[in-house]
Amino acid sequence: MVLSAEILNGSRLAQSIRSQIRKKLKKLNLTPGLAVIQVGDDPASTIYIKHKQRDCDKVNFHSEIHKLPSDSSQQEIIKVVSELSTRSNIHGILVQMPLPEQIDEQNVIDSIPPEKDVDGLTPLNLGNLFINREGVTPCTPTGIIRLIELSGVPIEGKQAVCVGRSHLVGKPIGIMLLNRNATVTYCHSRTENLGEITKQADFLIAAVGKSEFITAEMVKPGAMVIDVGINSLDDRLVGDVKFDEVQQVAGYITPVPGGVGPLTRAMLLENTLKLAMS
Ligand code: NAP
Numbered sequence: 001m002v003l004s005a006e007i008l009n010g011s012r013l014a015q016s017i018r019s020q021i022r023k024k025l026k027k028l029n030l031t032p033g034l035a036v037i038q039v040g041d042d043p044a045s046t047i048y049i050k051h052k053q054r055d056c057d058k059v060n061f062h063s064e065i066h067k068l069p070s071d072s073s074q075q076e077i078i079k080v081v082s083e084l085s086t087r088s089n090i091h092g093i094l095v096q097m098p099l100p101e102q103i104d105e106q107n108v109i110d111s112i113p114p115e116k117d118v119d120g121l122t123p124l125n126l127g128n129l130f131i132n133r134e135g136v137t138p139c140t141p142t143g144i145i146r147l148i149e150l151s152g153v154p155i156e157g158k159q160a161v162c163v164g165r166s167h168l169v170g171k172p173i174g175i176m177l178l179n180r181n182a183t184v185t186y187c188h189s190r191t192e193n194l195g196e197i198t199k200q201a202d203f204l205i206a207a208v209g210k211s212e213f214i215t216a217e218m219v220k221p222g223a224m225v226i227d228v229g230i231n232s233l234d235d236r237l238v239g240d241v242k243f244d245e246v247q248q249v250a251g252y253i254t255p256v257p258g259g260v261g262p263l264t265r266a267m268l269l270e271n272t273l274k275l276a277m278s
Contacts, residue, residue, distance in 0.1 A: 005225070005250040008147045014262035017146075021059045021269055032276035033062040033090045034118065034268070037080055039103070040070030044230070045096045052094075055265050061272060062089060070100050077103065078111040085113050091276035092118030094268065097168065106167075115278070118271045121167060129172060132179045136271050141173035143263030144205065144226050145180075151252055153224055156181040159200050163187045163214065163240075164207030169228050173205050194218070204250075206240035214241040222251035228260050 025032075034056055036049050049065055056063035066080050077095070084090050093116045099105050109117075114124040120136040128135035148155060160182040164170035174184045182203065187194055198204055198218040206214045207228040219225060229240030239256030247253050254260055 005247040005253040006151070007247075008151060008224075008226075008252055008254045008259060010143070010147060010254060010259040010261065010263045013147065013150055014266035017263075017266040018055065018059050018269065021273055024273070025060060028277070030276055031060070031062050031089070032092070032272045033064075033087075034092045034094065034272045035064045035066060035084045035087075035090045037066045037068065037077065037084075037093070037095045039068045039072050039077060039096075040100050042098070045098075049096055052265055052268060055269055056272075059269055061269065064090070072100070072103075074103050074107055077108050081108065081111045085116055090116065092116055092268075092272040094118050116275060118268060118275060119168075120172075120271065126167070126172065129175055129179075136274060137176065138168060138172045139267035139271060140169050140228060140260060140264045141176050142267045142271075143260060144173055144228070145176050146267070147226065147254065147260070147263055148203065148224065151224065153252065155203070158182050158202035159185070160203040160205065161185045161187060161198050161201035162205045162207065163194070163198060164205070164209070164228070166207065169207040170205070173207070177203065177205075208240045210240055211238050212240070212242040214246060216242065216245040216249045219246050219249045221249050223249075224252040225250040225254070226260065227254050227256050230256060230261060 038045055038049055053063050084093050093112050095108055109121050112122055114122045117125050120138045125136050129137050160177040162170045162174040165186050165188045174186055178184045187197055195218040199220050201223055203224050205226045211231040211233040225241055225246055227239035227241040231238050237257055
């Protein structure tokens with residue numbers, strides 16, 4: 001008999017989070033405002049930003065997109081961040097990544113005031129996460145935690161393996177799982193015997209950016225596999241996990257699309273609201 005993992009439906013959870021936000025907003029005399037800065041014309045970024053703006057419309061948030069040419073200098077981008085920082089109707093500022101090569105992404109992130117840092121990526125907000133202090137946490141890992149919580153599977157004492165160590169996803173999700181008492185292992189491009197390590201994971205987080213990188217033999221039977229990747233392969237959108245074969249081994253799995261992506265956007269709304277209320 002071929003077993004099939006339970007699918008963790010991110011789209012459905014995101015929808016319910018948006019409806020909770022709408023309800024909350026009705027009781028408040030407040031219009032949360034989100035500003036997104038896009039540098040260049042990366043087609044994937046353009047689609048992500050459109051989705052973010054559509055989500056804002058759905059919950060009656062104010063949103064603006066500030067588009068800059070791909071040859072913008074760091075100073076030009078930081079100037080836009082500074083202007084938005086002074087605006088009272090903008091509560092969250094998001095710089096859409098990736099930025100063009102000539103730009104040092106961290107320098108741009110550093111210019112966002114922590115109280116408007118809607119993706120929780122400034123050193124202060126990441127530091128707060130590190131010391132397990134309440135604050136704004138990065139959207140993608142926060143969404144992953146929500147999906148895990150929805151499943152009801154306990155985190156405490158379990159083995160979690162993060163494949164990927166970016167500031168955006170890999171590192172913070174590991175810290176969030178550690179803060180919830182998982183035993184966490186990070187893997188990256190220099191990791192030896194990767195498959196042996198991933199096979200120990202009760203929670204396997206794939207944030208690699210490589211199409212269908214995680215295969216069935218790398219997964220512990222019954223594990224929860226969270227696929228963060230968004231890659232295009234032969235005109236299809238695929239994750240970092242070989243879904244068809246891994247779902248026959250895993251206990252739980254997130255699909256791509258419809259898994260982590262919609263939750264990331266729902267957390268962006270929650271963080272914007274949180275900043276607007278603070
Ligand atoms: P990233 O900054 O490129 O980081 C990729 C990580 O994967 C790095 O830590 C890298 O290791 C590691 N890696 C690369 N090759 C590897 C290998 N062969 N074995 C083990 N580890 C390897 O990417 P990211 O920003 O974290 O994003 C990862 C993926 O998630 C991308 O597909 C991105 O599009 C997607 N994403 C999705 C969402 C969403 O909402 N669903 C949000 C953000 C990102 P080193 O550190 O050693 O280089």
